[in-house]
Amino acid sequence: MIAVMSTIREPARDIPVIADCDLVVVGGSCTGVFAAVAAARLGLSVCLVEQFNQFGGTATASMVCVWHALWDTAGKIEITAGLTREVLERLRRRGALYETERTNPHLQFGFVPAELACELDVLVLEHRIRPFLHTRVAAVVRDGRTVSAVVIEDKSGRRAIRTRAVVDASGDADVLRHAGHALHRHAKVQPATTAVMVSGLDEVRRADPGFNLGKTIFDPANPQALRRGFVWGSRVPGVPGQDLIFGTRVHDLDACDADSLTRAEIEGRNQARRIIDLVRAKHPEHPVAMTALPARIGLRESCHAHCLHQLTEAEVLDGVRFPDAIANSCYRVDIHPQGGGGIIFRYLDGREMRQDAADQAGVWGRWRAEQAVDPTYYQVPYRSLVPRDLDNVLVAGRCLDADPGAFGAVRVMVVCNQMGEAAGTAAALALRGGSTMAAVDPQLLRRTLAERGAIML
Ligand SMILES: Cc1cc2nc3c(=O)[nH]c(=O)nc-3n(C[C@H](O)[C@H](O)[C@H](O)COP(=O)(O)OP(=O)(O)OC[C@H]3O[C@@H](n4cnc5c(N)ncnc54)[C@H](O)[C@@H]3O)c2cc1C
Known part of the structure; x- marks a missing residue:
C-alpha cells in the first residue's frame, strides 16, 4: 500500500450544541461513572460520554473482573469504602460477586463483568446523568485555561456539549490531549493484554x-x-x-x-x-x-497528565500521608515489564519478587532493608489529579500523574474508583465555590468525601 502523506482541508462548519451542563465526564469506566455519580449527588447536571456500548471500561470491555483489598495489609484498618463498597454490595445482591479473605491484599473481589455493566446502567439512570454511549470525544473548545465545550462524534454526527467543568477519565487523557495540555509517557509503558x-x-x-x-x-x-x-x-x-x-x-x-x-x-x-x-x-x-474475547484489548498504560504533583514510588512504598489525600490502597507495585517477560512486585513491607518468565520460579529479595514498622497502606493526593495548565478540568484513573513505580501500584481499579469519586466531588465544590480545581480546599474535599461514605484517613 502506498503511504499517503498529503492532507485535505476539512471545511469549517457549525455543529449543534445538544446539551449544556455543569460537568462532562469523558470515559465511562467505574472511574468515570463514580465521578459522574458523586457530582450528581452534589446537585450537578452531568453528561457522561463513553465510546463503547457499555459502561465499565477495562472491567467490562476488557473483562478484567478483579478488585483488590478494601483493608490495609494487616486486615485491620478499612481503607476504602464509598462508591466502591456500594457497587460491590449491589453486585453481591445479584449473586455476581465472590470475596476472598480481607488479609489477602492482592485479591479480594471477583465479579461478573456483564453484571457490572448492567449495574452501572442502573446507577447512571438513578442519578439522572445523561448517558452518551457509542460516543467519542473528538475535540474540545478551550478558552485560555478553561475547557468550555467538548465535541463528540457518534451515529448522529459531530455535536457539542457545553460545560462548566470536565473530568477526563478516558484513561488516555484524551481531553487534555485535545486541549493541547502537556502529557508525558513513561520510557517503558506497561504492555497491553487481551483476555x-x-x-x-x-x-x-x-x-x-x-x-x-x-x-x-x-x-x-x-x-x-x-x-x-x-x-x-x-x-x-x-x-x-x-x-x-x-x-x-x-x-x-x-x-x-x-x-x-x-x-x-x-x-x-x-x-x-x-x-x-x-x-x-x-x-x-x-x-x-x-x-x-473482550471488546477491547486491556490497556495498562498510555500517557499521563502533568499535574500539580507527580506521585512517586518512594511516596507509595513509604506510605507517605498527604494532607490532600483522596484515595487509600495497599496494592503492591506491580510492573509488567515492557519488552520483557515475567513480572516485578514490590511490597510495603520491603520485599520484592522478580519473576523472569511464567515458567520460572519467582526470586524473592528486598527493595528496602527490614525496619521496625512498615506502612500498611499508602495514599494518592488530590494534586496528582489537577492538570497544571487548566482551571476547570481534572483527570482521574490511569492518566493521573505518577512515576512508573507509583503507577504500577495505583493503576488498579479500587484506586481509580476513588480518584473518580474524588474528582466528581471536587468538581462540585469548585463550581459551588466559584474556584478553580486547584483552589479547592483539600480539607473541605476530604470532609465532603467522608460525609458521603468514603474513608479519609
Ligand atoms: C490485562 C489487565 C489486567 C489488569 N488486572 C487488574 C486487576 O486484576 N485488578 C485491578 O484492579 N486492576 C487491574 N488492571 C488495571 C486496571 O484495570 C486499569 O488500570 C483501570 O481499569 C484503568 O481505569 P481507567 O478508568 O483509568 O481506564 P479505562 O478502564 O481504560 O477506562 C477509560 C474509559 O474511557 C473510554 N474512552 C477513552 N477515550 C474516550 C474518548 N475519547 N471518548 C469517550 N470515551 C473514551 C474508554 O472506552 C473506557 O471505557 C489490569 C489492567 C489490564 C489491562
Missing part, C-alpha cells in the same frame, strides 16, 4: 493434575509458544466451567495512536488463539474452546 475466556480447562486439570498453563504456553522448546510473558487467570462467579485467562502481552503499543491500537488488537487476539491451540496440542483428547 480470553476459555472452557474445558477443568477437564484438562482433572486428567493431568500437573498441568501448568504457563509452562504450556511459554515453553521455550516449542517454536509455536508465546514469547516469554506472565499468565494469570480468574474464575467468574456463577459462570462454572469457564476460566478467564490473561496470558497475552502486546509490547510497544501506543494506545493513543490509532494504527498502533489496531495492530495491537489483532496481535492480542492472535496470541489468545495461540493459547488455545497450545493447550489443545498438549491435550488433544479434551475439548478446550475459546468462548469469548
Whole structure:
C-alpha cells in the first residue's frame, strides 16, 4: 500500500450544541461513572460520554473482573469504602460477586463483568446523568485555561456539549490531549493484554493434575509458544466451567495512536488463539474452546497528565500521608515489564519478587532493608489529579500523574474508583465555590468525601 502523506482541508462548519451542563465526564469506566455519580449527588447536571456500548471500561470491555483489598495489609484498618463498597454490595445482591479473605491484599473481589455493566446502567439512570454511549470525544473548545465545550462524534454526527467543568477519565487523557495540555509517557509503558475466556480447562486439570498453563504456553522448546510473558487467570462467579485467562502481552503499543491500537488488537487476539491451540496440542483428547474475547484489548498504560504533583514510588512504598489525600490502597507495585517477560512486585513491607518468565520460579529479595514498622497502606493526593495548565478540568484513573513505580501500584481499579469519586466531588465544590480545581480546599474535599461514605484517613 502506498503511504499517503498529503492532507485535505476539512471545511469549517457549525455543529449543534445538544446539551449544556455543569460537568462532562469523558470515559465511562467505574472511574468515570463514580465521578459522574458523586457530582450528581452534589446537585450537578452531568453528561457522561463513553465510546463503547457499555459502561465499565477495562472491567467490562476488557473483562478484567478483579478488585483488590478494601483493608490495609494487616486486615485491620478499612481503607476504602464509598462508591466502591456500594457497587460491590449491589453486585453481591445479584449473586455476581465472590470475596476472598480481607488479609489477602492482592485479591479480594471477583465479579461478573456483564453484571457490572448492567449495574452501572442502573446507577447512571438513578442519578439522572445523561448517558452518551457509542460516543467519542473528538475535540474540545478551550478558552485560555478553561475547557468550555467538548465535541463528540457518534451515529448522529459531530455535536457539542457545553460545560462548566470536565473530568477526563478516558484513561488516555484524551481531553487534555485535545486541549493541547502537556502529557508525558513513561520510557517503558506497561504492555497491553487481551483476555480470553476459555472452557474445558477443568477437564484438562482433572486428567493431568500437573498441568501448568504457563509452562504450556511459554515453553521455550516449542517454536509455536508465546514469547516469554506472565499468565494469570480468574474464575467468574456463577459462570462454572469457564476460566478467564490473561496470558497475552502486546509490547510497544501506543494506545493513543490509532494504527498502533489496531495492530495491537489483532496481535492480542492472535496470541489468545495461540493459547488455545497450545493447550489443545498438549491435550488433544479434551475439548478446550475459546468462548469469548473482550471488546477491547486491556490497556495498562498510555500517557499521563502533568499535574500539580507527580506521585512517586518512594511516596507509595513509604506510605507517605498527604494532607490532600483522596484515595487509600495497599496494592503492591506491580510492573509488567515492557519488552520483557515475567513480572516485578514490590511490597510495603520491603520485599520484592522478580519473576523472569511464567515458567520460572519467582526470586524473592528486598527493595528496602527490614525496619521496625512498615506502612500498611499508602495514599494518592488530590494534586496528582489537577492538570497544571487548566482551571476547570481534572483527570482521574490511569492518566493521573505518577512515576512508573507509583503507577504500577495505583493503576488498579479500587484506586481509580476513588480518584473518580474524588474528582466528581471536587468538581462540585469548585463550581459551588466559584474556584478553580486547584483552589479547592483539600480539607473541605476530604470532609465532603467522608460525609458521603468514603474513608479519609
Ligand atoms: C490485562 C489487565 C489486567 C489488569 N488486572 C487488574 C486487576 O486484576 N485488578 C485491578 O484492579 N486492576 C487491574 N488492571 C488495571 C486496571 O484495570 C486499569 O488500570 C483501570 O481499569 C484503568 O481505569 P481507567 O478508568 O483509568 O481506564 P479505562 O478502564 O481504560 O477506562 C477509560 C474509559 O474511557 C473510554 N474512552 C477513552 N477515550 C474516550 C474518548 N475519547 N471518548 C469517550 N470515551 C473514551 C474508554 O472506552 C473506557 O471505557 C489490569 C489492567 C489490564 C489491562
